[in-house]
Amino acid sequence: MGSLGLALPVGPTSPVFRRRSPRPYRMNNFGGVDWASMQPRLFFVSKVLLVVLLTAICMRALRQSPSFTGLSKFATHERGVTHVLVTGGAGFIGSHAALRLLEDGHRVTIVDNLSRGNMGAVEQLQALFPEPGRLQFIYCDLGDSKRVNEIFKENAIDAVMHFAAIAYVSESMVDPLRYYHNITFNTLTVLEAMKTYGVKKLIYSSTCATYGEPEMMPITETTPQVPINPYGKAKKMSEDLIQDFAKNSDFSVMILRYFNVIGSDPKGRLGEAPRPELRKHARISGACFDAAMGIIPGIQVRGSDYNTTDGTCIRDYIHVTDLVDAHVKALEKAKRAEVSVYNVGTGKGSSVKEFVEACKFATGVNVTVTILDRRPGDYAEVYSDPSKIRRELNWVAQHLDLESSLSDAWRWRKQHPNGYSVAMI
Numbered sequence: 001m002g003s004l005g006l007a008l009p010v011g012p013t014s015p016v017f018r019r020r021s022p023r024p025y026r027m028n029n030f031g032g033v034d035w036a037s038m039q040p041r042l043f044f045v046s047k048v049l050l051v052v053l054l055t056a057i058c059m060r061a062l063r064q065s066p067s068f069t070g071l072s073k074f075a076t077h078e079r080g081v082t083h084v085l086v087t088g089g090a091g092f093i094g095s096h097a098a099l100r101l102l103e104d105g106h107r108v109t110i111v112d113n114l115s116r117g118n119m120g121a122v123e124q125l126q127a128l129f130p131e132p133g134r135l136q137f138i139y140c141d142l143g144d145s146k147r148v149n150e151i152f153k154e155n156a157i158d159a160v161m162h163f164a165a166i167a168y169v170s171e172s173m174v175d176p177l178r179y180y181h182n183i184t185f186n187t188l189t190v191l192e193a194m195k196t197y198g199v200k201k202l203i204y205s206s207t208c209a210t211y212g213e214p215e216m217m218p219i220t221e222t223t224p225q226v227p228i229n230p231y232g233k234a235k236k237m238s239e240d241l242i243q244d245f246a247k248n249s250d251f252s253v254m255i256l257r258y259f260n261v262i263g264s265d266p267k268g269r270l271g272e273a274p275r276p277e278l279r280k281h282a283r284i285s286g287a288c289f290d291a292a293m294g295i296i297p298g299i300q301v302r303g304s305d306y307n308t309t310d311g312t313c314i315r316d317y318i319h320v321t322d323l324v325d326a327h328v329k330a331l332e333k334a335k336r337a338e339v340s341v342y343n344v345g346t347g348k349g350s351s352v353k354e355f356v357e358a359c360k361f362a363t364g365v366n367v368t369v370t371i372l373d374r375r376p377g378d379y380a381e382v383y384s385d386p387s388k389i390r391r392e393l394n395w396v397a398q399h400l401d402l403e404s405s406l407s408d409a410w411r412w413r414k415q416h417p418n419g420y421s422v423a424m425i
């Protein structure tokens with residue numbers, strides 16, 4: 001009171017103590033109830049009853065809603081809907097895969113620690129698929145096995161697409177333990193959680209880096225795997241542990257060994273936005289675009305004395321949309337108690353020099369090129385034989401023109417010079 005500067009008198013006669021005495025029901029001359037005087041009370045009672053009724057209706061509706069019972073759509077299996085856990089779904093390939101799965105009517109849970117991916121990609125997907133039960137994002141580091149297990153416990157997952165990984169060959173040469181932990185250890189964690197919670201379908205992101213530098217080209221799935229850098233070795237170890245586990249289980253596993261992934265969603269909804277701090281490890285398309293935008297002075301080509309047609313390395317460049325299509329086919333055709341391995345590439349090699357020319361065409365910028373020494377851990381020539389995936393999954397790469405694939409990626413990049421943070425349309 002004092003704080004308000006008011007001094008109210010307190011005592012039996014003060015307004016604080018004074019109370020209106022309740023008005024008794026008046027009896028009329030015939031000894032009956034005076035209904036007129038009862039009207040306010042009846043009105044009050046009916047109002048209370050109405051509130052009670054409405055509350056009961058709301059409670060019943062709430063009880064039946066999945067969120068009240070803790071059973072969100074993500075926590076219940078639904079006939080005809082495949083709930084796919086996409087690890088690394090905030091990253092380049094994972095976000096494109098999530099987009100395709102959502103377009104196909106699947107339910108998607110993205111798990112990512114955002115160490116390399118972009119929340120902007122997830123927000124874009126959420127904007128495209130805002131309906132309840134379509135897409136949820138869970139922030140989690142796969143190294144946290146307790147949290148990973150909780151995610152499997154709380155969600156009714158039908159299949160896992162395991163993209164999450166750090167994935168730069170040169171970085172793996174400098175910091176190998178980080179790679180073994182992030183790739184091999186985390187795959188083991190995911191696999192153990194799948195086993196515990198009975199999730200029996202896995203599509204695993206592997207890489208042509210597991211083959212090392214084979215003597216024979218093209219690379220088939222039976223080409224011996226002799227990786228020569230920690231990134232390739234960590235992926236090969238993950239493949240091995242998946243294979244060993246699956247031998248005595250009824251798991252359906254598809255191991256996809258990607259070649260070099262380029263391009264972006266042709267409709268411009270998603271793109272590739274690596275972190276600026278990773279520029280020094282950048283993949284060739286990122287470096288070309290950075291050079292075309294004037295962010296870096298030019299492109300550095302590492303090695304022009306390889307035993308190839310023009311002395312630069314040869315790679316097999318696969319459009320991300322084609323790659324994602326291979327995942328969808330793998331998901332559809334995964335067979336119980338079987339592990340299948342597929343190369344996902346175009347079957348056609350292009351030299352770094354050809355790639356740079358295609359990049360110049362796509363960007364319209366005559367980027368400066370500097371030739372440097374070879375990069376440790378690089379292989380001269382790598383291209384796939386994709387006949388197995390064509391035969392068994394009916395998958396064929398559709399985007400074979402480098403200039404057109406790079407044009408898709410450049411369009412998005414030009415409109416998003418700062419990645420997902422700012423769009424300039």
Ligand SMILES: NC(=O)c1ccc[n+]([C@@H]2O[C@H](COP(=O)([O-])OP(=O)(O)OC[C@H]3O[C@@H](n4cnc5c(N)ncnc54)[C@H](O)[C@@H]3O)[C@@H](O)[C@H]2O)c1
Pocket residue numbers: 087088089090091092093094111112113114115116117118140141142143162163164165166167182186205206207208258259260261262
């Ligand atoms: N890009 C290529 O050319 C290529 C080629 C062959 C294989 N791959 C494989 O494809 C997969 C995806 O590659 P990308 O190019 O999209 O990479 P990316 O860096 O764009 O995406 C990887 C995602 O995984 C997340 N991640 C990393 N470690 C995590 C952890 N411990 N917990 C949770 N999330 C984590 C990152 O934040 C990121 O969003 C990787 O497994 C990679 O090895 C890529």
